[in-house]
Amino acid sequence: MIILKLGGSVITKKEAQRPTLDHENLKRIAGEISESLPSSLIIVHGAGSFGHPLAKKYRIGAPTGKGELKKKMMGFSIIQRWVKLLNIHVCDALRREGIPVVSVQPSSFILAYNGRIKHADPRIIIAYLERGFIPVTYGDVVLDADENLKMSVLSGDQIIKYLGEILKPDRVILGTDVDGVFDKDPKKHPDAKLLKRIKSLKDIKYRPGTSEDVTGAMLGKIRELLLLAEKGVTSEIINAKRPGNIKRALLGRELKRTIIDGDI
Numbered sequence: 001m002i003i004l005k006l007g008g009s010v011i012t013k014k015e016a017q018r019p020t021l022d023h024e025n026l027k028r029i030a031g032e033i034s035e036s037l038p039s040s041l042i043i044v045h046g047a048g049s050f051g052h053p054l055a056k057k058y059r060i061g062a063p064t065g066k067g068e069l070k071k072k073m074m075g076f077s078i079i080q081r082w083v084k085l086l087n088i089h090v091c092d093a094l095r096r097e098g099i100p101v102v103s104v105q106p107s108s109f110i111l112a113y114n115g116r117i118k119h120a121d122p123r124i125i126i127a128y129l130e131r132g133f134i135p136v137t138y139g140d141v142v143l144d145a146d147e148n149l150k151m152s153v154l155s156g157d158q159i160i161k162y163l164g165e166i167l168k169p170d171r172v173i174l175g176t177d178v179d180g181v182f183d184k185d186p187k188k189h190p191d192a193k194l195l196k197r198i199k200s201l202k203d204i205k206y207r208p209g210t211s212e213d214v215t216g217a218m219l220g221k222i223r224e225l226l227l228l229a230e231k232g233v234t235s236e237i238i239n240a241k242r243p244g245n246i247k248r249a250l251l252g253r254e255l256k257r258t259i260i261d262g263d264i
C-alpha cells in the first residue's frame with residue numbers, strides 16, 4: 001500500500017489570492033498515477049490557494065473572539081465548499097484516466113481537539129481500499145472540541161500521519177514543489193542544500209513558515225512526518241512539479257528526495 005500526497009503547491013497556484021487550479025500539473029500527474037498505479041493506493045491532497053488564504057482570513061484555528069462566531073461559521077462553510085470543489089477537480093482528473101476514485105470528505109467524519117484529530121473512523125477508507133477503490137481525501141476544515149477554537153484547519157499532512165499510523169503503508173510519498181527538504185528554503189536561498197535524510201527538526205537550520213500557509217508549510221509537514229516515523233513508518237518528500245517524478249516514485253525508481261525516518 002502507498003499513501004501519496006499531492007501538495008497544494010503543485011495542483012493549485014498557491015501564491016494566488018483567489019482559488020486557482022493548476023490544470024496542467026493536475027492532468028499530467030493524473031496520467032502519471034494511471035501509468036504506475038499500485039495495487040493499493042490512498043491519495044491525499046493539500047488545499048493550496050483553495051484553502052490557506054481563506055482559513056487565514058476567517059481565522060479558523062485561532063481562538064474565537066466575542067461576537068466572531070457567526071462570521072467564522074460562514075468562513076468555515078465557504079472553505080469547506082472550496083476544498084470540496086478542489087477535490088472534485090482532482091477526482092475528475094483521476095477518473096478521466098480510468099482510476100476508480102472515491103472522495104472522502106474529512107469534515108464529515110473527523111473531529112479535532114486543539115487542532116489534532118481526536119475522533120475519526122478509518123473503517124470506511126479501509127472498506128473502500130479492500131474493494132479496490134482509490135480513496136481521495138484532503139486538507140479540510142473540521143469541528144474542534146476546544147471551546148475556544150470551535151473549528152480548526154486539518155492539514156492533509158496530519159491526515160497522512162493519522163492514516164499512516166493505522167494502516168502502516170509500505171510507502172508514504174509527499175509530492176511538493178521543491179526537490180525535498182533543504183537546510184533552508186530553496187526558493188529564498190539559491191545555495192540551500194538538499195537533505196537526503198531527516199531524523200530530527202534540528203537538521204533544518206533555518207525554519208520559517210510562510211505567512212499564507214496556515215498549517216506550517218514545510219515545517220508543519222516535517223513535524224507530522226517525524227511523528228509518523230516514531231511509529232515506524234518512513235516517508236519521502238519529492239518534487240511533483242518535475243514531469244515524471246510521481247511515476248518514478250510510485251514505481252520505486254531513483255529520484256531526488258528527502259527521506260524522513262526519525263530517530264529509530
Ligand SMILES: Nc1ncnc2c1ncn2[C@@H]1O[C@H](COP(=O)(O)OP(=O)(O)OP(=O)(O)O)[C@@H](O)[C@H]1O
Pocket residue numbers: 006007008009010014045046047048049156175176177178180181182183184185186187204206207208213215216217218219221
Ligand atoms: N527548508 C525547506 N526545505 C524545503 N522547502 C521549504 C523549506 N522551508 C520552506 N520551504 C517551502 O515549503 C514549500 C512547500 O511546503 P508547502 O506546505 O507549501 O507544500 P504543499 O504540501 O505542496 O502545500 P499544501 O500545504 O498547500 O498542500 C516550498 O514551496 C518551499 O518554498
Ligand SMILES: C=C(C)CCOP(=O)(O)O
Pocket residue numbers: 008045046047048051052055079083138139140141153154155156157214215
Ligand atoms: C487550509 C485548509 C483548509 C487545509 C490545509 O491542508 P494542507 O494544504 O494539506 O496544509
